[in-house]
Amino acid sequence: MTNPVRPAQFLKSFGRGLVSGIPYFWLLLFFVIPFVIVLKISFAESQIAQPPFTDLTSFADDMLTISLNLFNYIDLYEYDLYLDGYISSVKIAGISTILCLLIGYPIAYAIAKLPPHARNLALMLVILPSWTSFLIRIYAWIGLLKNNGLINNALLGLGLIDEPLVMLHTPIAVYIGIVYAYLPFMILPIYTNLVKHDHTLLEAASDLGATPAAAFFKVTLPLSVSGIVAGSMLVFIPSVGEFVIPELLGGPDTLMIGKLLWSEFFNARNWPGASAVAVVMLIMLIIPITIFQRYQAKDLEAIADD
Amino acid sequence: MTNAGIGRWSWMALVSGFIFLYVPIFILMFYSFNESRLVTVWAGFSIKWYGELFRDEQMMSAVWMSLKIAFLSASMAVVLGTMAAIAMVRFGRFRGKTMFTGMITAPLVMPEVITGLSLLLLFVTLSQALGWPAERGSVTIWIAHTTFCMAYVAVVVSSRLREFDRSLEEAAMDLGASRLGVFFRITLPIVAPALLAGWLLAFTLSLDDLVIASFVSGPGSTTLPMVVFSSVRLGVSPKINALATLLVLAVSMATFIAWWYMRRQELIRQKEIQSAFNK
Amino acid sequence: MATEQSNSQIENKKLVQLEIKKLEKDFDGFKAVNNISLDIYQGEIFALLGASGCGKSTLLRLLAGFEMPTAGDILLNGQSLIGLSPHERPINMMFQSYALFPHMTVEQNIAFGLRYEHLSKVEITRKIDEVLNLVQMAQYAKRKPHQLSGGQQQRVALARSLAKEPKLLLLDEPMGALDKKLRTQMQLEIVDILESVEVTCVMVTHDQEEAMTMASRVGIMDAGVIRQIGQPIEVYEQPNCRMTAEFIGSVNIFEGTLSVDEPDHAQINCPDLPVPIHVAHGVVGSFGMQLAFALRPEKVRVDMEKPANAHNFARGVIEDIAYLGSHSIYHLRLPSGKKVLASVANSDRLVTGDDAPRLTWNDEVYLSWSEKSGVVLSA
Incomplete structure (x- = not known):
């Protein structure tokens, strides 16, 4: 006997449709379609008008003409500025990610070893700065790194240096800024992973003759890989497109693609050019974003299946 | 993972980590009380920069604008993010689920310049085609912020929903509650703390955003980070230090009150459980 | 109750x-x-x-x-x-x-x-x-x-x-x-x-x-x-x-073939046992059909001497004894290698150092059961 479709049944599926449909539609309209438009406009030509780009399609003499303008992409290839920008963005983001990992892992490890009530407090202290203001935390480093800033003043005062070290507006300042701003995003996923580890595994390892160091490298580290990957992606992907940090802490020669996109858009008012920069950046980030989603989705689906 | 002894190396990592995280902020706050305009040379205690901050009308109207947008974005993000979380955790497999999950989590890592640019181009295209939005301003910022904040809310709420004991809902239905009744009388009260946490996270994220807002804002809708950014670009100013101090104090006070409250509840709970067993 | x-x-x-x-x-x-x-x-x-x-x-x-x-x-x-x-x-x-x-x-x-x-x-x-x-x-x-x-x-x-x-x-x-x-x-x-x-x-x-x-x-x-x-x-x-x-409780299962089938009794030849299994009721089945005989451990008797009955017994060696307080479970091995469990109530108080003869590991014993203790099931 099959169930007749009852009003309650209908209401239930209608309700479910609404609950998943509304956010789906919102994200489709405000997250997916915008990318399609970016792609479209990256093939347009810049013009001085409102809006400042040409239409791809024109309709004249009963003919629909679609003109794809590849010059924006050719420009990206031909001007060393962009190519260098991409390379240096990936390099800066990559090195910063590794630095975050080297600094963040021991912190996450230490927090996971604290007694439970202290753990929550420590965790909160890690997150707290990121609830204040990104901009202001970057701004704080300007005062520290300037030629007449606190670090230089202190070093000069101690007689360790004779003339101020140039730190602000150098790549070093950008590294410091990224590590400082994104460190919590590395610590959190690693901590979440480590805190779930069964401590008896380490006891078993040492019972079987492993030294604490060997137990760490053979048991703890391999088990925390998923936390490391998640944390690294959370740092790497946004860093590649970072704008505020290179703008405030980097120098004119610190090329980063987020900054190039910004100036292409706001200063040169070349919208198609900026779109092409964005499209290439997105293509570059597809692999890391997919890795991130794999690790995220594994979590989400493991539960939905049971 | 628990261990009675946290080793010397771990302590060092923890202490130096917190020094790295907090010293720049404390120095920033310290110099907000400096008499001098130069933020690096101490010239005596003064609170004049706080006065100047409150007299800065552009800054104050930007604060108001940012708070308004953050409040509305966080509220909308909680509604949409919760729906998305329910769909992800509760609906099992459905058509388009992979894409749905992808769309929810992608904004978490998407570089802001891309999100900002793409939303701006969407708004321009829409206004060309439909005449809406006629001009960019607080509404477009609200849409943009809701979109990326709902991803965070969805993650927070879905992790709470996944821990949720489904038999509570079945018990409620078994006792006569309809689906809607179950949701409002059982599910919602129990996940409420996660909704609040999601709202607060969304609120701070919206309040903090510079890049996306810069793309999608229009004349007359300047948010606080935009004002701070243009001021910081021109160099350090004690007024910004004063603003930072107030912001840090507000956030840490709110956090510590929440933490203290939760800790107290936990202690009361433990005491009650003990007395229950001692009887 | x-x-x-x-x-x-x-x-x-x-x-x-x-x-x-x-x-x-x-x-x-x-x-x-x-x-x-x-x-x-x-x-x-x-x-x-x-x-x-x-x-x-x-x-x-x-x-x-x-x-x-x-x-x-x-x-x-x-x-x-x-x-x-x-x-x-x-x-x-x-x-x-x-x-x-x-x-x-x-x-x-x-x-x-x-x-x-x-x-x-x-x-x-x-x-x-x-x-x-x-x-x-x-x-x-x-x-x-x-x-x-x-x-x-x-x-x-x-x-x-x-x-x-x-x-x-x-x-x-x-x-x-x-x-x-x-x-x-x-x-x-x-x-x-x-x-x-x-x-x-x-x-x-x-x-x-x-x-x-x-x-x-x-x-x-x-x-x-x-x-x-x-x-x-x-x-x-x-x-x-x-x-x-x-599923319910533990049980010994003997597999065999039907050899005698009368209204009031039946016999099953089991390759693991020296003598046929004798049950006090008829089995409605064809001669030579495969059957299983289920016997609960508490219905198995364990003795040092050979029992008097002609059916329903076997020799075995005690392989293991699990002392559970109220009773003990004997793990017995038949000459064929078949393992049989027997549960024996500890009705006498066992005192360490007591020199009364008691069953212990590797003892050769006889196990037996009555004609009404087991159940005949299809194989």
Whole structure:
């Protein structure tokens, strides 16, 4: 006997449709379609008008003409500025990610070893700065790194240096800024992973003759890989497109693609050019974003299946 | 993972980590009380920069604008993010689920310049085609912020929903509650703390955003980070230090009150459980 | 005791309260419940007993309305429940985890269901008092669930599901969340409460001791079907197939062929035994057919001397002895290599250092059983 479709049944599926449909539609309209438009406009030509780009399609003499303008992409290839920008963005983001990992892992490890009530407090202290203001935390480093800033003043005062070290507006300042701003995003996923580890595994390892160091490298580290990957992606992907940090802490020669996109858009008012920069950046980030989603989705689906 | 002894190396990592995280902020706050305009040379205690901050009308109207947008974005993000979380955790497999999950989590890592640019181009295209939005301003910022904040809310709420004991809902239905009744009388009260946490996270994220807002804002809708950014670009100013101090104090006070409250509840709970067993 | 009392009730009334007719539930091609038909009588406690994954929980959830059947019908007092949501069924359930609402007090938990009954405030309060007194939890009315011990939470869960006076009460692994000591105590307490309100009960459990203590009838479930239904004594002493014999308690199985088949006795030739198995009843079967003979360990006698009877014995060596206090389990090995368990009551006090001869490891012994102790099953 099959169930007749009852009003309650209908209401239930209608309700479910609404609950998943509304956010789906919102994200489709405000997250997916915008990318399609970016792609479209990256093939347009810049013009001085409102809006400042040409239409791809024109309709004249009963003919629909679609003109794809590849010059924006050719420009990206031909001007060393962009190519260098991409390379240096990936390099800066990559090195910063590794630095975050080297600094963040021991912190996450230490927090996971604290007694439970202290753990929550420590965790909160890690997150707290990121609830204040990104901009202001970057701004704080300007005062520290300037030629007449606190670090230089202190070093000069101690007689360790004779003339101020140039730190602000150098790549070093950008590294410091990224590590400082994104460190919590590395610590959190690693901590979440480590805190779930069964401590008896380490006891078993040492019972079987492993030294604490060997137990760490053979048991703890391999088990925390998923936390490391998640944390690294959370740092790497946004860093590649970072704008505020290179703008405030980097120098004119610190090329980063987020900054190039910004100036292409706001200063040169070349919208198609900026779109092409964005499209290439997105293509570059597809692999890391997919890795991130794999690790995220594994979590989400493991539960939905049971 | 628990261990009675946290080793010397771990302590060092923890202490130096917190020094790295907090010293720049404390120095920033310290110099907000400096008499001098130069933020690096101490010239005596003064609170004049706080006065100047409150007299800065552009800054104050930007604060108001940012708070308004953050409040509305966080509220909308909680509604949409919760729906998305329910769909992800509760609906099992459905058509388009992979894409749905992808769309929810992608904004978490998407570089802001891309999100900002793409939303701006969407708004321009829409206004060309439909005449809406006629001009960019607080509404477009609200849409943009809701979109990326709902991803965070969805993650927070879905992790709470996944821990949720489904038999509570079945018990409620078994006792006569309809689906809607179950949701409002059982599910919602129990996940409420996660909704609040999601709202607060969304609120701070919206309040903090510079890049996306810069793309999608229009004349007359300047948010606080935009004002701070243009001021910081021109160099350090004690007024910004004063603003930072107030912001840090507000956030840490709110956090510590929440933490203290939760800790107290936990202690009361433990005491009650003990007395229950001692009887 | 409780069991006998309810047996006599059934004999008197035998009114069918719940009819399950050819019920089926299919999960993506997997038949969790496969064509089950079952009658539950008014006032009885019926236990569905089976290993995890046998479909017993699915059957319970079909009754509660959390799952919709693929085919078949469920009738409560003659009326079909198919298509009714859980909240529309006059059936309540006590959950394994108790599912007490953590944000409500004991009182509010019980009031939750009563609110949907359109009762006055006074009446709701009266009912709450009534059920809390029934489970002896009246003094805890204002507590929240987390302030209660496991046993107390269980009483509240029971009170909450009884408050609505359901026509049928479902119990999902009622003792699953309690520790062993508390279990035995609560089993009898709950049976007393259930019998005092005369509610019809279907419970699900994987614990045979629990099923046999609490239920008046037991259904053994396996792979989506009910293999045997009967009173606890029936399913233990007269299993109808190897599966039930092996599932309930432990059992020795001897495989053999039918050699003698008379109306009043039969013999089975078993290659593991030196003499045929002799049973005191006829087996309706063909000569030479394959059969299995099931013998419970407590029905096996162990002696040093050769028993007098001509059938039903074998020689064996003691391989292992598990001393369990009240009795000991002897692990015996026959010359053929077949292993047999024998449970022997420790009726004499065993004192260390006592030099009375006692059975010990590697002793050669005789095992034997009477012609009425075993059950013949199809192989």
